[in-house]
Amino acid sequence: MEECIPQDRAPRDFCVKFPEEIRHDNLAGQLWFGAECLAAGSIIMNRELESMAMRPLAKELTRSLEDVRGTLRDQALRDLNTYTEKMREALRRFDVLFAEFELSYVSAMVPVKSPREYYVQQEVIVLFCETVERALDFGYLTQDMIDDYEPALMFTIPRLAIVCGLVVYADGPLNLDRKVEDMSELFRPFHTLLRKISPASEKEEEEKRRKKRKRRRKKKRRRKEEEEEEEEKGGGGGRKEMKASKKNNEMGMVAHAFNPSTREAEAGGFLSLRPARSTK
Structure with missing residues (x-):
């Protein structure tokens, strides 16, 4: 296929979503073995529903391979240096089916990130890169520390990235206004702790x-x-x-104070020389 249809290969950008331990040179052989087993009626252990869903695709893939083999055999008997359109079409179809089966099989066997999860992962990578650049500009890190793989950087850069993501790039991957499910799985378990140390939380508490x-x-x-x-x-x-x-008491006190027949009034000089009138 690399010689016959180099420009018509099926896209395999989905492979970047596979875990690192899956992407190796023997993956194609394992996929073909799985396709033959599924086409023959076998079931992947603990994956019964996925096996039943992939069986029609596996059968179609094995039939496509038989067509490719037959076309190549006929062309080999005629001219080894010529690639006919029939051969190219058979190879294109086989390549498309194999790519589709590869994605389905690997997704059934291991967790594969969705496009949204992959995008969030890219956001985290960008955040770490921006953090390192800012740390270099402010003198928190030196280029020699990075070149020498300083062990302290394994703790320093993630901590700086968290602070930078909460303060500088508040709309980035550490945006606490998002749902917990929309955050990166790297920070998802620490959502409550991140909210506590966020500057916005202090304003909310106040x-x-x-x-x-x-x-x-x-x-x-x-x-x-x-x-x-x-x-x-x-x-x-x-x-x-x-x-x-209270008002009557005050009035009585005033009347008593100014009663001319009392001794207190006589002693105080409030009385005249005339004798007081009898009250009888």
């Missing part, structure tokens, strides 16, 4: 405390108004009597 104080003052003022209303309804008459009694 706003909560301010609202709490406001509600407390409002509640206290309402309670005071209710107490005043109860006093006015239940003890209004008693207060009026107390006020009237």
Whole structure:
């Protein structure tokens, strides 16, 4: 296929989503062995539903390979140096089916990132790169430390990336306004902790405390108004009597002070020389 249809190969960009331990040179042989087993009726252990779903594709793939073999055999008997259109078409079809089976089989055997998860992973990579550049600009790191693979960088760069993601690039992969499911699986278990150390959380806590104080003052003022209303309804008459009694006492004290027939008034010089009138 590399010689016959080099420009018509099926796209295999999905391979970047495979785990590193899966992408090796023997993968094609394992895939073909799996296709033959599925086409023959075998079932992958603990993958019964996936096996049944992939069996039609596996049968079609094996038939396509038989067509390619037959076409190559016929062409080999005629001319080894010529690639006919029939041969190219058979190879194209086989390549497309094999790529489709590769994605289905690997996805059934190991966890494969979705396009969204892959995009989030790329965001984390960009965040770490931006963090290293900022650290170099501010002098937190040196190029020699990076070139020499300083062990301390294994702890320093992730910590700086977290701070940078929360403060500088708040709309990036550490955006806490997103749902937990939309975050990278690297930071997903620490969502609550990240919210606690986020600068936005301090503002939220201060706003909560301010609202709490406001509600407390409002509640206290309402309670005071209710107490005043109860006093006015239940003890209004008693207060009026107390006020009237107090007023009469004050008036009596004034009258007594200025009564000309008392000895206190005589001693104070408030009386005239004329004798006081009898009260009898």
